[in-house]
Each structure stands twice: as C-alpha cells, then as structure tokens.
Amino acid sequence: MDLAEKISILAGAAKYDASCASSGSGTPGSSQTPGKGGFGANVPAGICHSWTEDGRCVSLLKVLYSNVCRFDCxxxxxxxSADTRRTSFTSAELVELTTEFYRRNYIEGLFLSxxxxxxxxxxxxxxxxxxxILRTESGYGGYIxxxxxxxxxxxxxxEAGLWADRLxxxxELPTDKSLQTLAPQKSGKVILGAMNDFYGLNSQFEEDRRRIKSTPAFAPAGQSTQLIVGASAEDDRQIINLSSSLYRKFSMRRVYYSAFTPVGVNGSGGIPDIRLPVISELPQVMDQQGPSRQLLIREHRLYQADWLLRFYHFAAAEILDEANPFLETGLDPKTAWALRHFDFFPVEISRADYETLLRVPGIGAKTGRRIIETRRSRSLNFDSLRRLGAVLKRARHFITVNGAFFGADNPRQSADPRRIRRLLLDQDDALQLPLFEF
Ligand code: SF4
Incomplete structure (x- = not known):
C-alpha cells in the first residue's frame, strides 16, 4: 500500500477522537467548527484545526499509527469486529510525513494515536x-x-511526556457499567490510573524543576481526555460531575465532549454493533449520517457547562441536580441557572464584584473584567456595557445600571422569570451562541 493510501485510511480512522480539539464531525454550526466558538474541525488529509490555551488556531496532522486493533469498542x-481496511505506518514514514508537512507550513503540530x-x-x-525521532533527529520543533x-x-x-507537549x-464513557458494555477490554480503573500517573509525574517534574533548573519539561501542555456523548444512557449530570472530578483530581487541562457518531450506519465500519443502545430509547435522536442536530446541541451545552466549571467558578451541583439531570437544550446553562435562582438578581453593575458579574447571563469573564476596570475611572451606562462586550439581549433582564432597569418596557412585567424564559427561548439559536462569553 502506498503512503497516500495509508494517510487516507489512518487519517480517516483518527477523526473520531476529539481530545486534540476536533471531533471530526465538521458539521456547520457545530461547537467543533472554528469561528463558532468551538474547538476545531476536520478537513481532508488528516489536517484538523485546533485552538491553543492562549487562543491561537493551529493546524495539526491527526493520524493513527495503526488502525489494527485487538479491542472491540x-x-x-x-x-x-469492524469490516474496514487495515494498515499501519512505520515510525520513519510518520517522521517523514510530519516533517515534510511542517516544512511546507501545512501543519504546526502532530496528533498521534x-x-x-x-x-x-x-x-x-x-x-x-x-x-x-522528530525531536532529536529531524529538527522538528512543532507541537506533539x-x-x-x-x-x-x-x-x-x-518517556512520552519527555517528547510530547500534551498527553x-x-x-470514553462516563461509567464503568457503560465501558463494560461497549468497551469490555477497557477499564475505568486503568484509564484513571493513567491519568493519575500523569498527574504524579507532572507534579514530580515541576517540583524537580523548582530545585534543579536543568530538569527537562514534562508534557508542558498538560493532559486532556475525551468523553463520548450519546452512545450510552448516562445523563448530563453524571457527565458534568465526572468532568468536575477529573479537573479537580488530575489537573486535567480539557475534557472534550464528542457527540456519538453511529459508525457502521453510514458506511464506515460495516454493520452497527449490536451492543450499541437502541437509539430511540436514548434521550436524543440520531440520524443516519452522523450526530443529529439535537445531539450536537447537547454536546455544545456540555461545553458551555464545562466552561462554567472552569472559568465561571460554578460547582457541578449548581449546574445540574437530581431534579434537573439534563442541560436544557433551548437555553445555555448559565441562563438556565439564573432563571432557577431569580432571587439573586438584579445585579447592580456599578457595584457588583467580579464573582457576582460572572453569574449574569450575557456577561462573560472578559466583559466582567472590563466592567471592573472601566468603572474605576468612569460611570457605566447601558450603551457602555454593550461596548464592553455584554450580550444585552440576555443580560438586560438580570441587571440594573445605576439603579435603572432595562429588562422590559413595562417594569411590572420584568420580574417574571417565566416571561423572560419565553423571550430568551425565542432568541436562542443554540449552535450560534459563542462559548467564550455567555
Ligand atoms: S477506541 Fe477501542 S476499538 Fe477503537 S482504536 Fe481505541 S481501543 Fe481500538
């Protein structure tokens, strides 16, 4: 088999892994599509786009070393058990390919599974x-x-952490029960053990570096993981609780959520595996070509909830509870929280501290910081809030500015969360909402 054929097979086989920030769905409007507040999208030939921690967009060559697998996930x-063409690279082939793409500026990094x-x-x-070999022999200086x-x-x-930026x-799945059903050769204990090993090693290297300056870097971009959403019956509360615990216990940089793609249904991988749950019994609908819009919205809402955990200082238990185990599809999770805690509002913009501002729908972390900074030197009004980046069609229902309320033409209508819910439901196009400022 020639190299071009191998690339086609092994890049295609890698595209379902979201943990390098590209789910492979590439669906317009998906949270994985660049420019829609998401984290990357695939293009042919295994090159995906990914966002770094500091907001830069980078191109990665995303491939498998081999698609031969003993496991039966x-x-x-x-x-x-899938009926698919199998092949493997050699290390020399991959080094040559990566170096060549890197030299030609096609890519800035390699994602290898x-x-x-x-x-x-x-x-x-x-x-x-x-x-x-990339690091020591080929002069490759890109991301790995x-x-x-x-x-x-x-x-x-x-050893891997000495050469890679990220591991x-x-x-994969939120519970051991689902792993046993859908990926019987995998075990939650083993996967969490690897995360714990990484965490221990990373702490050790940091400690050593503080004492001995020449200590090499160990995976400086940290560790990430992927959770498949929609292949098993767990609710969003279980998923968000798990993510919260992964962030806390293992200093995880990112949890990526990947809407389940029914491989086998659309021609890749042969017949769908009978262990997959009956789709119609799941809390979302699947279509024949990939994740349905409803499942992509669920994925997007999970990313927003994840954002609340990491940047808005929400606890998992505040986002979802026993009575509300699923994120609302029609409202972003911060707005849903605000409507459930209506007594917390209105927030007075001229006085509220940063933590309080973060709770206001339509005011993101950047806008919150700008508000604090700007009001030190001048007073704010409704228009200046807009200029500072607040999304006023949501925020206006939850704030006062120097005592004035802008949420409704008739102030007597303002304090009704059911009415605000109706208004916001009409305005929300879930997949158009930015992740970063909501
Ligand atoms: S997800 Fe499972 S079946 Fe697929 S490559 Fe990994 S171990 Fe093999």
Whole structure:
C-alpha cells in the first residue's frame, strides 16, 4: 500500500477522537467548527484545526499509527469486529510525513494515536519512538500530542511526556457499567490510573524543576481526555460531575465532549454493533449520517457547562441536580441557572464584584473584567456595557445600571422569570451562541 493510501485510511480512522480539539464531525454550526466558538474541525488529509490555551488556531496532522486493533469498542470504526481496511505506518514514514508537512507550513503540530495492535507498551513505544525521532533527529520543533494507550505503564508515560507537549488518556464513557458494555477490554480503573500517573509525574517534574533548573519539561501542555456523548444512557449530570472530578483530581487541562457518531450506519465500519443502545430509547435522536442536530446541541451545552466549571467558578451541583439531570437544550446553562435562582438578581453593575458579574447571563469573564476596570475611572451606562462586550439581549433582564432597569418596557412585567424564559427561548439559536462569553 502506498503512503497516500495509508494517510487516507489512518487519517480517516483518527477523526473520531476529539481530545486534540476536533471531533471530526465538521458539521456547520457545530461547537467543533472554528469561528463558532468551538474547538476545531476536520478537513481532508488528516489536517484538523485546533485552538491553543492562549487562543491561537493551529493546524495539526491527526493520524493513527495503526488502525489494527485487538479491542472491540462498539462505538469505534477501528474495532476488531469492524469490516474496514487495515494498515499501519512505520515510525520513519510518520517522521517523514510530519516533517515534510511542517516544512511546507501545512501543519504546526502532530496528533498521534493508535489502535492497540500489540501489547500496550509496545504500541506506546512506537508513538514515543516517532516523537523522539522528530525531536532529536529531524529538527522538528512543532507541537506533539500523543495518546496514552490504555494499559500502558507509568514508565512509558514518563518517556512520552519527555517528547510530547500534551498527553491524553480517553475516559470514553462516563461509567464503568457503560465501558463494560461497549468497551469490555477497557477499564475505568486503568484509564484513571493513567491519568493519575500523569498527574504524579507532572507534579514530580515541576517540583524537580523548582530545585534543579536543568530538569527537562514534562508534557508542558498538560493532559486532556475525551468523553463520548450519546452512545450510552448516562445523563448530563453524571457527565458534568465526572468532568468536575477529573479537573479537580488530575489537573486535567480539557475534557472534550464528542457527540456519538453511529459508525457502521453510514458506511464506515460495516454493520452497527449490536451492543450499541437502541437509539430511540436514548434521550436524543440520531440520524443516519452522523450526530443529529439535537445531539450536537447537547454536546455544545456540555461545553458551555464545562466552561462554567472552569472559568465561571460554578460547582457541578449548581449546574445540574437530581431534579434537573439534563442541560436544557433551548437555553445555555448559565441562563438556565439564573432563571432557577431569580432571587439573586438584579445585579447592580456599578457595584457588583467580579464573582457576582460572572453569574449574569450575557456577561462573560472578559466583559466582567472590563466592567471592573472601566468603572474605576468612569460611570457605566447601558450603551457602555454593550461596548464592553455584554450580550444585552440576555443580560438586560438580570441587571440594573445605576439603579435603572432595562429588562422590559413595562417594569411590572420584568420580574417574571417565566416571561423572560419565553423571550430568551425565542432568541436562542443554540449552535450560534459563542462559548467564550455567555
Ligand atoms: S481501543 Fe477501542 S477506541 Fe481505541 S482504536 Fe481500538 S476499538 Fe477503537
């Protein structure tokens, strides 16, 4: 098989992994589409676009080392029981390909994962070898993200972290029960163990670096993971609770949510695996070509809820509780929280502290900081809020500015959360809402 064919197969096989910030759906309006407040989208030939922590857009070559796999994860196009063409790169081929693309400015980085074609440590060694040659022999200075192969040991994770910028072990499904059903060779304990190994090593390297300046960097872009949404029956509350705990326990940089793509239904991977749940019994609908719009909205809402955890200082229990186990599809989670806690409002913009401003729908972290900064030197009004970036069609129902309320023409209508809900539901086009400022 020639190299072009290998690229086509192994880039296609990698596109369902969202943990390098591209789910592969590429669906217009998806939260994964650049420019829509999302995190990347695939283009042919395995090049995806991804956003770095500091907001830069980078192009990554996203491929598998091999799509030969001993495991039989029901949701995966590469599962051993799938009817798909199989191939593998050699490390030399991958080094040449990456270096060539990098020299031509096609890419700024490499995302490398693999099917489990052999013992996990042997597979991991192949990924490490590729990264090591890139760094030491080919003069490659770009970004490298390596997948931690499930079952690989701490020694290999340590070695991988010396060459890669980021490592990721995919948690895949929110509970052990679902893993046992859909990915029986995987175990939550093993995956969490790898995350814990990474966390321990990272802390150790940081500690060493504080004492010994020459200590090498260990995966400076940290670790991330992916959760598939919609392949199993867990609710959003379970997913958000899990994410919250991953951020807390393992200093996870990112949890990526990937709307389940029914591989096998649309021609890739043969017949759908019978272990997949009956779609009509799930709390969302699937169509024949990929994640439905409803599932993409669910993915987008999870990203917004995740944003609340990481940047808006919400606790998981504030976002969803036993009575509300799913995020509303028609409203972003901050607005939904605000309407459930209407007594908290209105917030007086001229006096509120930063934490309080963050609770206001339509005022994001950047706008909150600008408000605090600007009001030190001058008083604010409704128009200046707009200039500072507030989304007033939402914020106006929840704020006063120097005592004045702008939420309704008739002030007597203003304090009715049901009416505000109706107004905001009409305005909300879920997939158009930006992630960063809501
Ligand atoms: S381990 Fe599972 S998810 Fe990974 S490539 Fe193999 S079948 Fe797919």
């Amino acid at each position: 029901a949701y995966c196009v590469n599962r051993v 693999s099917g489990i074609f052999s013992d996990p440590d042997i597979v991991m060694e192949k990924l490490i070898e590729t990264a090591r 993200h390596l997948k931690i192969i499930p079952g690989t040991g701490e020694k290999m994770i340590r 990721s072990a995919n948690i």
